[in-house]
Amino acid sequence: MTNEWLNSALIIDDDPIACELARFYFHQRGTPRISVAYNGKQALEIVEQSDNPIDFILLDLKMPEMDGIQFLRRMHLRSFSGTIGILSGESAGVISLAMDLARKHGLNVIGPLAKPMKAGVLDALFTAPQKVIHTTANSKSFKPTASDLDAALAQHRIIAYYQPIIRADTDELAGVEALARWDHPFQGVIAPYLFIPLAERSGQMRELTLQMISTVLHDIDLLNTLHPELAVSINLGAAVLEDTCFPDIIAKLVAEAGQTNDRFILEITESKLIDDAIAPMEVMARLNLMGFNLSLDDFGTQYSNFEQLTRFPFKELKIDKRFVQSSNTDVRSKATFETCAQLGKRLGMRIVAEGIETDQDWQFAKDLGVDKLQGYRFARPMPVSELTSWAATRNLDPVRIEVQELVAANHFANQHQGS
Ligand SMILES: [Mg+2]
Structure with missing residues (x-):
């Protein structure tokens, strides 16, 4: 090679x-x-x-x-x-x-x-596909300010890249996670670590999260070509959890797009929940009542708090990539990964392992009974336009052919509608 x-x-x-x-x-x-x-x-x-x-x-x-x-x-x-x-x-x-x-x-x-x-x-x-090399190579020294980000938000330059999530039992596509990117006119596509912390500091996370939701709903017809009920995960910034109107806002956007709430998985990072504030509890309870699925993201990092697992109605637990990736070589990471997965399962949650990069990571996660897998081993985050060709070029085993046929059928239907 x-x-x-x-x-x-x-x-x-x-x-x-x-x-x-x-x-x-x-x-x-x-x-x-x-x-x-x-x-x-x-x-x-x-x-x-x-x-x-x-x-x-x-x-x-x-x-x-x-x-x-x-x-x-x-x-x-x-x-x-x-x-x-x-x-x-x-x-x-x-x-x-x-x-x-x-x-x-x-x-x-x-x-x-x-x-x-x-x-x-x-x-x-x-x-491991497209490992680090092709992401934002040109934007490393880019230091945006809050007003740069304001302008980007006003021009709708925050776009969604989608990373496939795979079912561990069948290797089928289980869903996609929408990840924020800044499509900058001069710097190219900018990675989130260069602007999300800025948005959090400068109070722009609410606007950014709402724009991401709108973007995903705008892309939904293309996402549906992969599977008509493909689960779509969206990350919620802390700011929207503070806004008690947020459940009504997102429900309205979803209804206007002709979609149902239950296909969306809303990911919340545990560090956002450390405050014992009332608003986030109210927001999460209502989102759950409305049928949205709540997922606890990056679990095991930040301020791990087992109480959150039982107090909030999470359906899904995403185990942070740092434990997944080092579980082959570090006994402490392995023990943490195993314990988090077992705990989540006993609480009736679906378990997602993030950061699967090698066949070893894949096998280990499967052996642990993890439900879904995400990482460069399967695909990097990509624009919506690349998702269908990604799905079509995956290996041709039976479950993958199903997806392919769907894409082909849809393509055929679109061609005939369009002409
Ligand atoms: Mg996430």
């Missing part, structure tokens, strides 16, 4: 044998430019002197002069836009801490990679 996008790789490790193994790996996969550094300082010089951007850095943690953790900070300061894989002989806990740190620095990171390096593991990480 080849990693076509990989034009240059930098290997950083004080162990010459580890370097040679890695060099052999990239050489075999046809990477044209491979450099090696024996510590962070040498690596920095290579990064600084390189005429072309480095696509991938394989980084050891424990090294003399400048260790991997210090090197990550330097890459953050340089706004390094390539991808970093952390390969270490340290414990899984240390590697996952380093990965968290890299993400906090805004770096693209894949892993975990335990020493000795296994070619198959690295291959799987690279082939």
